[in-house]
Amino acid sequence: MTSTTTTAGPAARRRSSRLSAYLHAHPTLRLGALLSAPLTWLIVLYLGSLTVMFISAFWTVNAFTNEIEKRFSTSNFQQLITTPVYRTVAIRTVTIAATVTVIDAVLALPLAFFIAKVVHSRRARAALVVAVSMPLWAGYLVKGYAWRVMFDHNGVIDWALRPLGLSGPGLGIPATTIALAYIWLPFMILPIYAALDRLPDSLLDAAADLGAPAWRTFRTVVMPLIWPGVVAGSIFTFSLSLGDYIMVRIVGGKAQMFASIVYDNIGVAGNLPFAAAAALFPVIVVVLYLVVVRRTGALDNL
């Protein structure tokens, strides 16, 4: 009958089945039991931490004692807005993140289209999806190191260009942009592939039958339907590039991104309130981006 594999005694079994029946009769209680622990974690620990960060952005550090002064002040924000260097770095960071997103979209679209619509065998398709996503897990620093080897002075790129009489751009902003585009590329390919996979071939055939050339079909039929997938991918490529400070340290030479400011204020300067204020910049940009793209339905594609 019911609990054939239970080894506990009859009393324990009766107690457990009474509890089971009680829970079955009270779905709200079951739901509460399921939600209590994870919600405590996410709300108290995570949202709580974000709140503390938000509040401490309005504190300051005493220049003499190095102690945090817990009094409301907007001086961190004033400093961030009025210092020209911070503005330059902020604009540079957003530009890099946007460039990374565009590069990834341009590389991902044809590759995803190739996998979803040109490759016929299911097996080969699955193998290609694995081939594309495997490097995702090869390790962030491993990939950073790999691009250092590529871009470094007398590195692989210099070596490859030497016969042509050219040399690579070396370490710097272009290297950082390419390394970031490389690292986040699978995040763009996979949602676009998923969207293309759902797109029926018959739509493409119908467009072709009605005389649309390939490019027009792509622009007016394919693109509108897979757009949420592109946007879903862009959330990651944009947001993850925006908050990066490691890659710019590895392949950026002396260049800085906005998160470097945050990092330097925690590590070297020990100014947590200022770091917290600076960290709000990527949060604001990402949240604005999420609000803008929400309407495309991309958030359901994550």
Add this chain to the structure above:
Amino acid sequence: MTLSRRARMVLTGIAVLVLAFIYSPLLVVLVNSFNSSKVFSWPPRSWTTQWWHKAVTNVGVRDALWTSVKVGLAATFVALVLGSMIAFAVARYQWFGRGVISFLVILPIALPGIVTGIALNSAITTVLRPVGINFGLLTVIIGHATFCIVIVFNNVVARLRRTGGSLEEASMDLGADSFTTFRRVTFPVIRSSLVAGALLAFALSFDEIVVTTFTAGPGIQTLPQWIFNNLLRPNQGPIVNAVAALLIVAFIAPVYLAQRLSDGRSGGRL
């Protein structure tokens, strides 16, 4: 599908180029790990396996690896428990605020790591340290678990949605109580998605450096931190390269397995 010969050839060409772009840097690292030169030079002129030997026997690498494994296992365990609980609540119950919670789960990974890092750092500095919880291994585990929850959640919720609740209902109609149903019906259904979620969560934790940097206590060093700290030191180059090569090789098997078991969009960070 009917595509012109030319379009097909162009697409194939681009696909080959993009795949080459994806794989060539990793191949360079693998090849360069056998480069006998002490300072970086390309192309390699002679070959050696001494860097691999040094990487495997390096004490710093071993300690860092052990720390990473401890953090990864603990964070994965927390994520498995919490992530599947939310997955059940979202997939099997209708309730107010469901959409908000699905969003909240994604947030730790949608926001840049530095934000989660600074948030936890300020919470530890201003709230937890005064009550006796200081930066250490535990704080790293807490940070990692927070962004690993979503991985398990996504894998389990996809499986639960796909299978629906009718199997459980059938089991209850046939007289099984909730616990028996869970053990004999629900758990076998979600088992492989739990394994996939756990593998991916562990891989993500194992690779993480930003949140780690902001939550780790002094003396705590995970493997990514070891790589980062040694990467910019000139004479450590060959060993870092060998460790990197080792990681590329070591990552292939578990990730391949996770992708076979997962039924969501395989791969992505989610």
